[in-house]
Structure formats: structure tokens, C-alpha cells
Amino acid sequence: MGTGFSGEVAEYYAKYRRGYPSELFDALQAEFGWTKDDVVLDLGCGTGQLAVPAAARVRAVIGMDPEPDMLRHAGETAAQAGAGNTVWVLGSDADVSEIGAQIGVGSLASVLVGQALHWMRHELLFPRLLPLLRPGGGVAVVANGTPLWMHDSDWSHALRDCLEAYFGSRPGPTGGGSPQDRARYARALETAGYRDVREITVRRTDELTVDQLVGALFSTFSAESLPPEPQRTELAQRIRWSLPSGKPLIEDVEVTAVLAHAPSGPR
Template identity: 45%
Template structure:
């Protein structure tokens, strides 16, 4: 599946997508009782925001993404941080049966999905993981806050209006962060035989106008990013729209939906 998150998008993604607070990694380790004997699969790994900190806590991580450019940038990040226990794989959720066969029945510590499950067939994925997860292992669906254009702040509403004018349609994609999607994911985990739990980590952050522009670019397919020659004007106009609503403070809730094999 070509999502268009290649080329320059990978660089924007790496630079402007926020990582995860240490408390999120601690929660994953605690909930699945992960140790240095465990293998974790990080699906939809992007440029490694979740992959790299998890790799520091387990034996190895298999990081999977459909976009080679994302994996290339993630490899560079791993090298920069001297992380050597990650295998990078072009693939998707439909490759879990093959990966599970290689890892072995009942040996997988966890499958993590960081704000990417909305691109996947979650019901089939949850069922496919069951034979390969060890007791107490399972699936973690991790969201990393509401999209920039859907937050309950004046600057976010101004951003949404600007993007609606520019794109020709109102941006409404929640990326699986909305309550209805979370309920659907949890119901599917229960139906597949998992015990479920939810952990939340809350924090705040103040963004610059540059970070908001970069965050928008990181969320768009490469074909929808403004051409290079138009970007200064795009950023200038957006800055003018946002300026009356400073400071640009986010209240971020990281939600970790856990599905554990009894």
C-alpha cells in the first residue's frame, strides 16, 4: 500500500513528529513484563520514535513500515544513537504471520503500533498475533495526542480553518485517537481473546510556528506538500493566521491500549 509518506515527508516526520515520554516506555515494559530476553515487533514504525527507546529495554526489535524512505531515515537515527539491535523491514500488518513463524510460537513479547493502526486491518492483525505472543505478551496500540488541527484551542481551530482553505476540504482525520476508534479497537482485542487495559500519560508542550508547519508537512502524502518554492509563502501566511493565538500550547494525552494474552 502506497501511502505517499516518502521522500521529503520522511525527513519532516523525523524532525517534527514528537517522540514518547519515558513514562510511556516504562508502561509498556511493565504491562508486558518485557525483559532483555524479549523480541518486540513495532508495526508502522515510521522513523523510529517508538522503536529506538523500546530497543534499549529488550533483546531485539523488528521494525516494520511500508515506506522504504521512512526505514532509511530510521536506520540513520539508530546509527546516530548507536542502537544496533533493530532489524528494519519493508512490510505491513499482513506480514505478521510470516514474522511470527520466524520468531516462533509463543515467543513474541509484544507488537506495538504507534498511531498507525488506522492504516491497518486491526481485527485480522489482533487475531494473527495470538499464536506467536507469549503468555503476558500481546499488542499495544499507542496514540500520541490528538492531531494538530483537531485540538480544543484557538490556535488549532485557526490551523484547521487555514488547512480547509488550502486543501479545499476540512481536515477531519483523527488517526485513530477518537473515542469511537478506541472502543472499536478494544472490542476487537476482547473478541480475539486478549485481556485489555488502558494506560494514559499526560503532558504539555509549547510549539513554535515552524513546528506546526513541519507537523502539517509530516502528516501529508508527498504529493500534497506545497512545492519547495511555495513553502515560504505557505509558512508566512499560516504564521499570520496563528499569530493572534500565541502561545501554541498542546495538552497531550498518550493513550496506551493494552491487549495481553492470558
């Protein structure tokens, strides 16, 4: 197995990808009635951005991802956070039924999918998850804001122009986070038999350092497309020079989640 998230990309992801706000976890806990008896699956867990904070609110979190390097970083992050109630499983969306075989049907309070559903066959995945969910449980499809180069701000316009000049084409949206994607996922959840499908949004404002901006940008490349050295340092330098000088890099972050309940409905 293995994905484009290996090696240095996994390192950039672990170090520079923003986590999720506590308000998101408050909302998930309220929506699915998480207690200290519950088990949550984070599918496509990456370096643990959802799994590790969720672990503080439930009995255990299973983080599942096909990329060993991402799982290794997730394990390190969990250890640093004292989240000893996390387990990390190498696997993809095609393997979720194994979870049911291992821990029993109806065992999961939630399945979380953060910034990863576009890599999966969601029309097959959603029905497969249904028997794994306990009454009142459900699925949350989460997206962590807009790509850095797609904001309506001076620094984001400068970044977009810089990337276009460097690569020769305008960078596009990354998969899975647009309103159209969310509507598609919501429809697929309803078609699969989920109830009370709805969307929530949590907004916040962050100030980035230039290093954070560059590191988070490099985390969006695949291992194959990440520029090697010395080109990477040159690109980072070009980005630094292109940013409006003396202005803080303020990012308005809109975290969204499509929530859906197993047919037994909210408890």
C-alpha cells in the first residue's frame, strides 16, 4: 500500500497542517452523544488532526490510513498528547468492514473523515459503515477551510500568482471541500439510508507565519510532485519575496462538516 502522502509530505503534514478548532469537537460530541464508553473511527486519519483531539472525549479512537508514514506521525503526536487510547491501523476505505469483524457490529459512535473522502469510493463506503454504527451514532465528513492560494486576500493572491509563475499553470482547488462536493456527499448519505443529514460550519481566524504558510503549502503536494532541493528552497524564497511586506498573514478559516445519523436517529 502507500499514497502520495509518504516521506517528506507526511513530515510537512505533521508539522504544519492546522488542527481543528475545539468547537468542532464540541459539536461532534453533542451531535453523536459521545461518552467515555464510545469508540470512534477516524478514516484517512493522516497525522491525527481529528483522531488525537477526539480521543480526549471518548474511550478509544481507531485511526485508519493506507499511508504508513502518516500513521507513524499520528502515533508520535498521540504519544506527545498523552492520548494512549488511540490505535493506528494500516488500511483504506475498502477495509472498513474488517473493523466490524474485529470489534463487532454496532460498536462505533462515529466515523470521521477529514479532508480525505475524495480519495475514497464514498458511494460504497457509506452503506458499509451503517452496520458498524451504534444507535445515535453517525458519520462526519469534515473539511478544514479553503486552500491557502484560494483566499480573497492580498497574501493569498500573491501566493497564487507566485505558484502560477513557478509551475506555469494556475493552481486549482483541492478535492472534496467545495459546497458542490458537500452537497454530493450529503445526497449520497441520504441515498445510503442515513437520516438527519445536515451541515455545520465553524469559523475562526488564524495568523500564519511565513514558515507556516510555506510548510502548509508543501504539505499539499504529493510525494511525487513536491519539488526536490534546491528547487524547493528557491520556491520558498520566491514565495517570501512575493508576499506583501510588513502585513500579517491573516487567514479566515471555515471548517465544515456534513453530519449524518444511522437510521435509528439521534438519541
